[in-house]
Each structure stands twice: as structure tokens, then as C-alpha cells.
Amino acid sequence: MDKKNKNNIIQKPCSRRTFLKGATAGLASLALPAGNADASVWEAFFQKHFKEMDDDEIQSVIKRLQKEYADNYGVNFNIKNTKPLEGTLFGYGLDLSRCIGCRRCVYACVKENNQSVQPQIHWITVLRFKKGEKYVSNFEESEAYYAPKEVPEEGHFYMPIQCQQCENPPCVKVCPTQATWKERDGIVVVDYNWCIGCRYCMAACPYGARHFNWGKPNRSREEYNTETHYLGNRPRYKGVVEKCTFCIQRTREGKYPACVEICPVGARKFGNLLDPNSEIRYCIENKRVFRLKEDLNTSPKFYYFFAD
Amino acid sequence: MLNVLQPVKNFFVTVKFLTKGSKWYYGWLAFLLFFIVFGIISYIRQLDQGMILTHMRDQVSWGMYISNFTFLVGVAAAAVLLVIPAYLYNFKPIKEIVLFGEMLAITAIVMCLLFIMADLGRPDRAWHILPIIGAMNFPNSLLAWDVVVLNGYLTINTIVVFYVLYRLSLGKEYKMSIIWPLVVLSIPWAISIHTVTAFLYNGLSARPFWNASILAPRFIASALCSGPALMLVIFQIIRKVSDIEIADTAIFKIAELIAYAMGINLFLFFAEVFKEFYSGSVHLAPMEYLYFGLHGHSNMVIWMWLALIFNITAFILFLRPKTRENYFTLNLACTLIILGVYIEKGMGLIVPGFIPSTLGEIYEYSPSAVEKSITIGIWAAGAMVFTLLLKFALPVYTGKLRFKTGSE
Ligand code: SF4
Ligand code: SF4
Numbered sequence: 001m002d003k004k005n006k007n008n009i010i011q012k013p014c015s016r017r018t019f020l021k022g023a024t025a026g027l028a029s030l031a032l033p034a035g036n037a038d039a040s041v042w043e044a045f046f047q048k049h050f051k052e053m054d055d056d057e058i059q060s061v062i063k064r065l066q067k068e069y070a071d072n073y074g075v076n077f078n079i080k081n082t083k084p085l086e087g088t089l090f091g092y093g094l095d096l097s098r099c100i101g102c103r104r105c106v107y108a109c110v111k112e113n114n115q116s117v118q119p120q121i122h123w124i125t126v127l128r129f130k131k132g133e134k135y136v137s138n139f140e141e142s143e144a145y146y147a148p149k150e151v152p153e154e155g156h157f158y159m160p161i162q163c164q165q166c167e168n169p170p171c172v173k174v175c176p177t178q179a180t181w182k183e184r185d186g187i188v189v190v191d192y193n194w195c196i197g198c199r200y201c202m203a204a205c206p207y208g209a210r211h212f213n214w215g216k217p218n219r220s221r222e223e224y225n226t227e228t229h230y231l232g233n234r235p236r237y238k239g240v241v242e243k244c245t246f247c248i249q250r251t252r253e254g255k256y257p258a259c260v261e262i263c264p265v266g267a268r269k270f271g272n273l274l275d276p277n278s279e280i281r282y283c284i285e286n287k288r289v290f291r292l293k294e295d296l297n298t299s300p301k302f303y304y305f306f307a308d
Numbered sequence: 309m310l311n312v313l314q315p316v317k318n319f320f321v322t323v324k325f326l327t328k329g330s331k332w333y334y335g336w337l338a339f340l341l342f343f344i345v346f347g348i349i350s351y352i353r354q355l356d357q358g359m360i361l362t363h364m365r366d367q368v369s370w371g372m373y374i375s376n377f378t379f380l381v382g383v384a385a386a387a388v389l390l391v392i393p394a395y396l397y398n399f400k401p402i403k404e405i406v407l408f409g410e411m412l413a414i415t416a417i418v419m420c421l422l423f424i425m426a427d428l429g430r431p432d433r434a435w436h437i438l439p440i441i442g443a444m445n446f447p448n449s450l451l452a453w454d455v456v457v458l459n460g461y462l463t464i465n466t467i468v469v470f471y472v473l474y475r476l477s478l479g480k481e482y483k484m485s486i487i488w489p490l491v492v493l494s495i496p497w498a499i500s501i502h503t504v505t506a507f508l509y510n511g512l513s514a515r516p517f518w519n520a521s522i523l524a525p526r527f528i529a530s531a532l533c534s535g536p537a538l539m540l541v542i543f544q545i546i547r548k549v550s551d552i553e554i555a556d557t558a559i560f561k562i563a564e565l566i567a568y569a570m571g572i573n574l575f576l577f578f579a580e581v582f583k584e585f586y587s588g589s590v591h592l593a594p595m596e597y598l599y600f601g602l603h604g605h606s607n608m609v610i611w612m613w614l615a616l617i618f619n620i621t622a623f624i625l626f627l628r629p630k631t632r633e634n635y636f637t638l639n640l641a642c643t644l645i646i647l648g649v650y651i652e653k654g655m656g657l658i659v660p661g662f663i664p665s666t667l668g669e670i671y672e673y674s675p676s677a678v679e680k681s682i683t684i685g686i687w688a689a690g691a692m693v694f695t696l697l698l699k700f701a702l703p704v705y706t707g708k709l710r711f712k713t714g715s716e
Contacts, residue, residue, distance in 0.1 A: 237430075
């Protein structure tokens with residue numbers, strides 16, 4: 001599509017790495033007692049970048065991960081690697097005049113995407129504004145930790161914010177290891193096995209959409225969603241960055257993201273921007289639309305609108 | 309005939325030499341080692357439990373480690389302030405000490421790399437950032453650039469220092485034809501490590517506090533104050549504890565250069581303050597937070613004013629020949645500048661980039677115990693590296709330590 005993105009595709013062969021691998025593995029076999037566990041430690045250490053692997057290699061990594069997860073969490077995961085659908089560019093819409101600030105989307109997201117519960121990670125932030133406050137340009141007037149008895153509250157409105165899946169994502173541009181990139185269907189993903197946890201992307205994202213696993217991610221065993229995608233909701237590691245993926249595990253199978261499905265007032269819309277008959281296109285063409293921080297030229301594929 | 313074993317022998321002579329010293333030397337090393345071990349223990353805890361042991365969070369995702377890294381890049385780059393008069397203008401008194409400046413640069417870069425390792429969530433994957441074996445995102449990511457320029461600078465300085473010491477240790481003059489190209493290269497390179505590090509922050513449009521074109525020049529100006537100030541203090545210590553002669557003229561010359569750099573630094577600072585406060589846009593928030601507090605959050609205020617007072621006082625002391633040529637006021641000014649710039653270019657630059665956060669949240673950051681002890685550990689490690697370098701370099705320099713050449 002655009003040239004810039006091509007840049008992010010890794011072209012280099014890895015003969016040198018294979019050499020390094022051989023050399024170090026040789027040393028390692030001297031140092032470490034041989035055994036399956038150790039072998040998988042080394043395999044994990046030398047795992048290639050996602051985009052450098054062919055399908056077989058990915059499958060063998062997935063096998064290893066499934067075993068690792070089963071050992072660690074006592075749950076069997078199904079890790080898919082569904083590719084982007086042709087002719088699809090996902091877009092998201094959010095109707096601000098409908099949102100009641102109930103935050104069901106936040107918790108549906110946590111449930112669906114296996115975020116850590118302790119320490120807590122939320123991919124969606126719902127901001128509360130007093131009516132009449134200036135917003136959009138100045139979030140300082142907002143409140144992210146409101147705790148009402150009942151929503152919506154008189155004199156307030158709400159604005160959920162999550163990854164905007166920028167067409168021109170600064171987080172991807174700055175990542176020193178190409179651990180994050182934009183897929184063909186517009187979803188910005190992170191390879192959790194390649195991210196070094198430098199957190200440069202967090203400094204670069206204008207929407208506070210990236211989250212870091214400051215501690216070991218934890219949630220109770222029964223709460224795991226085992227239907228996962230390699231680039232999406234599979235269990236994460238301590239010390240890596242993660243973010244919203246438009247529920248890549250669902251949307252690439254033709255389903256709605258979990259937050260869209262759960263929203264009790266239907267404030268959330270989702271669809272294919274390239275399909276002129278999609279609901280999202282209808283909203284963009286017929287409602288008053290704006291996007292966040294347009295001046296930064298990130299071109300979000302996340303559209304806020306007011307139902308008229 | 310050339311004896312191939314000689315270099316190996318020399319190496320062991322050096323190692324043996326490094327382990328021999330006075331009571332004070334052992335005491336100093338033990339003192340440093342204590343803090344290093346302390347730092348290592350904290351680092352292991354951080355690796356084990358995760359960065360949750362720091363007080364960084366999603367809202368403020370970089371803190372003390374990156375602050376120290378930023379300050380130290382400045383110290384490293386400051387070697388140019390010696391290299392230029394020494395080699396380009398052949399100013400004798402400084403030429404005699406330029407080697408120590410370059411050694412300080414080596415130390416500072418080593419510390420920078422340690423701070424980066426301390427800051428990574430997954431240090432075991434650090435190789436991913438390397439070209440060829442990893443997937444370095446060059447030229448898109450400024451962090452990739454930083455890896456290149458920092459390691460390049462480290463290499464240049466290491467080659468120069470060790471080449472000079474090597475020749476001297478054999479009792480030979482070093483060849484200017486070998487040094488010259490490296491020195492010429494090292495001058496723009498020093499500026500580049502600084503510029504690239506400034507651009508690292510500068511290029512993020514999400515953070516208006518950093519996204520000001522004045523950032524890189526301000527960065528360089530302040531580095532040219534703090535680095536040399538640190539050197540001045542160290543030179544005086546070297547002069548005390550060894551029999552190396554360091555001319556007063558060299559020290560005063562450097563002090564004069566610091567005065568100019570500080571003048572520029574303060575001017576750029578006021579330019580920025582004017583732009584922010586006069587136009588008063590929403591982007592003023594981080595500045596307001598720093599100097600006056602924001603929505604009742606004012607942790608940094610006292611520090612920032614202290615830093616400003618330190619810098620201005622030091623500027624006045626350095627500016628007047630009378631106070632800059634008096635060792636008491638000179639040292640006072642050096643200390644003030646080091647502290648002033650450490651606050652301003654450390655926490656005062658990194659943290660407000662995140663406050664308020666991109667979604668308007670104010671999370672007040674102050675480093676945790678683990679962050680502090682790792683930081684102290686890395687400083688101790690830096691002091692250790694510099695001490696060992698000096699321990700070797702000083703006697704070579706004065707002619708006390710000479711190796712036999714293999715051909716004798
Ligand atoms: S919103 Fe942030 S994390 Fe999402 S694509 Fe844009 S810059 Fe990246
Ligand atoms: S934290 Fe991970 S994804 Fe983010 S910039 Fe660093 S390596 Fe890339």
C-alpha cells in the first residue's frame with residue numbers, strides 16, 4: 001500500500017544469527033543439563049521475529065507456546081494465526097451522545113483479551129467530563145477514576161479512548177526492534193516474543209493506548225479465554241508492551257470486537273472501511289465525525305461521532 | 309624477534325598492577341564494590357519481580373534510569389570541549405589532559421549502556437536491537453540511531469585512549485597520523501550522540517514538552533557545562549593523588565568555556581520559558597507543572613527552582629575571572645553546575661514529558677528504593693571503571709610503568 005510500511009518488513013537473512021545460535025547452543029549444552037525444559041528456554045531465546053518465520057516455524061513456535069502455557073497456567077490454549085482478510089481495512093466508530101460511561105466495554109475487553117488482573121491492565125480508558133468543560137484538546141479536565149453509584153450521571157458525558165489503530169502510527173515508527181507493526185487490515189500488533197520492553201512506543205503514542213506488564217501478568221486460571229490469536233490475546237509476559245488489537249482473534253473471523261458486542265446502548269460501531277455498504281461507512285458519511293488529536297497527523301481509524 | 313607471548317604477558321602485568329595499591333586504593337575499591345553489589349542485588353530483584361518494583365507506571369513510563377542516561381550522554385559528549393582546544397588549536401596545557409577527558413567519556417558511555425540495560429523490561433532480548441542478528445529499525449527509530457552513535461563513540465574513544473596508552477607504555481611517542489583522523493571524527497560524533505539523544509525525545513509529537521526545536525541545542529549547551537565541570541573536579545583530585553602536573557591555565561581555560569556554555573544554556577532556557585508562558589497554550593502544562601505545580605501536584609517545583617538558582621549562581625561565579633580563578637569558588641561553582649544540570653537534564657527533562665499524560669492524567673513520579681539503589685550501583689560501577697582506567701593510565705603517563713617490547 002504505502003512505501004513507508006514496506007520499510008518495516010524485515011528483509012535481512014539471518015545466517016549470522018543461525019551461526020550465533022549454533023555457537024551459543026553449543027556452549028549452552030556444556031553449561032546446562034540437557035533436558036526438554038532447557039531446550040525450550042534456548043528455543044525461546046533464539047526465536048525469530050514473527051515476520052521472519054515461515055508458516056512451519058510459526059506452527060512449531062505455537063506448539064511450544066501451547067505447551068509452555070499449559071505448564072504455566074494449567075489451561076489448554078488454541079493459538080491461531082489467522083491472516084488479514086483481503087480487501088479489509090478495519091475501522092471503529094463511537095457514538096459519544098450514547099455512551100453512558102458504564103465501562104462494561106472495559107471489563108469485556110479484559111475478559112476477552114486475557115489482560116492481567118493483578119497488576120491491573122485496561123486497554124480501554126473511559127474519561128468522564130463535566131458538561132461544558134472543554135475537551136478533545138485538553139484532557140486535563142477529565143476524570144479517569146470516577147466511581148458513581150449509577151450511570152449516566154447528571155451533567156456529565158463520557159469519552160472512551162483506546163488504541164486508535166493509527167494509519168500513520170508513531171508507536172511503530174519509533175520501535176527500535178520492529179516488534180510492533182501495522183498489519184494489512186490496519187491492525188497495529190505487537191510480537192510479545194520480540195518486544196524488549198524499552199517502552200519507547202509508550203512515549204510515542206498520543207493516546208495512552210500502550211500498556212506495559214510492570215509485573216508478572218496474573219489472572220485466575222478459570223478466567224482465561226483460551227480462543228486466542230498469536231498477535232492478540234494469548235497470555236503475555238512480564239516486561240513487554242501490549243495494546244488493543246481490535247480483537248484480532250474475533251474480527252478476522254468475521255465477528256465483532258468484544259467491546260462492540262457488550263455495549264448496552266449500541267454506542268460502538270465496527271466494520272470494514274473499504275466496504276461502501278458497511279455500517280461504519282454509513283456513520284462516517286452521515287454523522288458529525290471527529291478524530292482525536294488530528295493535528296498530530298496520526299490518522300486514527302477510530303471515529304467519534306454524535307448521532308444527529 | 310617479535311615475541312608473540314609478550315602482549316599476553318603485558319596483560320597479566322597490567323592485571324597484577326591493577327590489583328596492587330595503597331590502603332586508600334583498596335578502601336576506595338571496597339567502598340565502590342559495596343554499592344555495586346547492592347545495585348546488583350536490586351537489579352536481580354527487579355529482573356525477578358519485574359519493573360513493578362520501580363515507581364514508573366504507564367502514565368510515566370520512563371524515570372530515573374533514563375534521566376541518568378540522558379545526563380551521562382551529556383558528560384560523555386563534553387569531552388569535545390577538551391578535544392577541540394587540545395587538537396585543533398594545539399593548546400598545550402589542555403592537550404596534556406585530554407586523555408583523561410576521553411577516559412571520562414568512555415566511562416560515561418559505559419554507564420549509559422548500563423542504565424539502558426537497567427531500564428529494559430526484557431534485557432535478555434537486548435540483541436533484538438542489533439543490526440543483522442536482530443531487527444534494528446534503522447533509520448526509522450531514533451533509538452536505533454542511538455545504539456549506533458553511542459557504540460561508535462565508545463569505540464572511537466576506546467581506540468584513541470588505548471592506542472595512546474599502549475604507545476606510551478612502550479616508551480614511544482604516539483603517531484599523530486593515527487590519532488588525527490579519529491579526533492577529527494570524534495568531534496562531530498560527540499555532538500551527534502547528543503543530538504541523537506535529544507531527537508529521541510524531540511521527535512515525539514505526542515509529548516509537546518519535548519517536541520520543541522530548541523531541545524537539542526539546549527541539551528548540548530547544558531552538557532557542555534556539566535561534563536567539563538565534572539572533569540574540573542576530577543582533574544583536581546588527580547592532581548592531588550598523583551604526581552601528574554595539571555596546569556592552572558588548563559583548568560581556568562575550561563572554566564571560561566563553561567561560562568560561555570552556561571550563558572547560552574540560560575539564554576535558551578529563557579527563550580523557551582518566554583515562548584511557553586507568553587503564548588500560554590495548553591502545551592504550557594508541563595512547564596507549569598515543573599515550576600509552579602499543576603492542579604495541586606508540585607513534587608518537582610522545589611527541585612526545579614533549586615536547579616535554576618544553582619545554574620545562575622554558577623554562571624556568575626564562572627563568568628568573573630576573579631571567582632573562577634579562586635579554587636574555593638571554582639569548586640563551588642562546579643558542584644552547583646553538576647547538581648543543577650543533573651536535576652534539570654535528568655528528572656526535569658524526562659518526567660515532565662509525561663506530565664500531564666497524553667490523556668491528561670497527572671501521575672507524580674518519584675523513584676523507588678530499587679531504582680535508587682540500582683542507580684547508585686551504576687554510578688559506583690562507573691567510578692570503578694574510571695578508577696581502574698586511571699590506575700593504569702597515570703603511571704604510564706608519568707613513565708613509571710613501562711612494558712618490555714617483544715623485540716628487545
Ligand atoms: S493509538 Fe497509539 S498504540 Fe494505537 S496505533 Fe496509534 S500510536 Fe500506536
Ligand atoms: S517496548 Fe517493545 S514494542 Fe515498544 S518500542 Fe520497545 S521494543 Fe518496540
